[in-house]
Amino acid sequence: MTRPPIPTPDTVRALVRSLLRSGTAEGVQVRPVVEGRPYTWWVGARHVLRLAPDREASVRLRREARVRDLVRPHLPVAVPAGVAYGDWSPGLACTLDARLTGDLGGGHEVSAVGEADLAGLLTGLRAVPVRQAETLGVPRVPPRxxxxxxxxxxxxxxxxxxxxxxxxxxxxxxxxxxxxxxxxQSGTAVLTHHRLTEDHVLISTDGRVRAVLDWTGASLGDPAEDIAALATSVGAPAAVRA
Known part of the structure; x- marks a missing residue:
């Protein structure tokens, strides 16, 4: 199997120019969101570029746009919006998203109002019609x-x-x-984010939960999975209260 090329700043700039069909990305600063992980990039101050490293990840990334549209009306927190989509290498998907404000979960403690945000998030996920999620190809994951x-x-x-x-x-x-x-219990499966770790929860300086990122792992399953993940990102007491 041929491995995909490793993205570089030059290839990222060229890709952004292609996605936006504009030369405005020529002088834009690009850098990996996490050093040593070349598949997610900050693009200036307004965008984030995500690149699927393989075909399985491409399937999830292409499905994510539809999942985000499905959950957005049900949630009290922001969900990323796609600006442009395409392939960065043959058969490998990419998406350019608008950057959202807030710090990743480990940066700030969640306030009492932030816990209400989390409660609204969990409640909203339960309200998403399971049948609609299934039609998008969201997989079922059996409870542990x-x-x-x-x-x-x-x-x-x-x-x-x-x-x-x-x-x-x-x-x-x-x-x-x-x-x-x-x-x-059987028949209790709901839509879950399934990755509510500190890398995917944005918290503001006042302790509000502002956004939830990366919906590629969304699945139909046990809602306790999301509570367990929140325990690692915002702390067990806040997760349990939420």
């Missing part, structure tokens, strides 16, 4: 086994307890039968 997760957590808790770094008594309250009762 809470029993298996409990066994893994119990093993880790016992090891930490032996090192006097954790009190495993609390975890013992979640019995195998209790985990079974908490498992996701």
């Amino acid at each position: 086994s809470l029993g298996a997760l409990r066994r893994i957590a119990a093993h880790a808790a016992e090891r930490l307890a032996a090192a006097d770094e954790f009190d495993a008594a609390g975890l013992r309250q979640l019995t195998p039968s209790g985990a079974a009762q908490l498992a996701a």
Whole structure:
């Protein structure tokens, strides 16, 4: 299999000129959003360019535009809008999006009003018609086994307890039968972002949740997946309250 070329600043500028059908990108500053990851680029102060590294990612990136249009009316937070779409290499998709304001999740603590934003986000996702999402090709992801997760957590808790770094008594309250009762019920699948990590949640200096980025991983499944991801991006207390 032929590997795609590694994007460079020159190729990014040429691609932006092509997407915008304009020479205005000639002097624009471009730089990777994260150093060492050449598939997402800041383009000036107003745009972000995302490049699919393979054909599977291209499918998700092309579907994302339709998913964002589907969820946007249901959410109290911003969703990126595409400015231009195309292929940056044969068969590999790219999208130029308008840049949204805010800092990534690790930059600021979520305020009480921000927790209300998160609650509105989760509620809005539940309101998205599942059938419409399916027609867009959004995949179904089966819920994870809470029993298996409990066994893994119990093993880790016992090891930490032996090192006097954790009190495993609390975890013992979640019995195998209790985990079974908490498992996701059949027919409860909803649209989930499935990647609500700090890389994809924009928070303003006043603690408001302003936007959610990167909908390429959207799936139909257990809403607890989004709550778990929020626990890593904004902290477990805020995620649980939301």
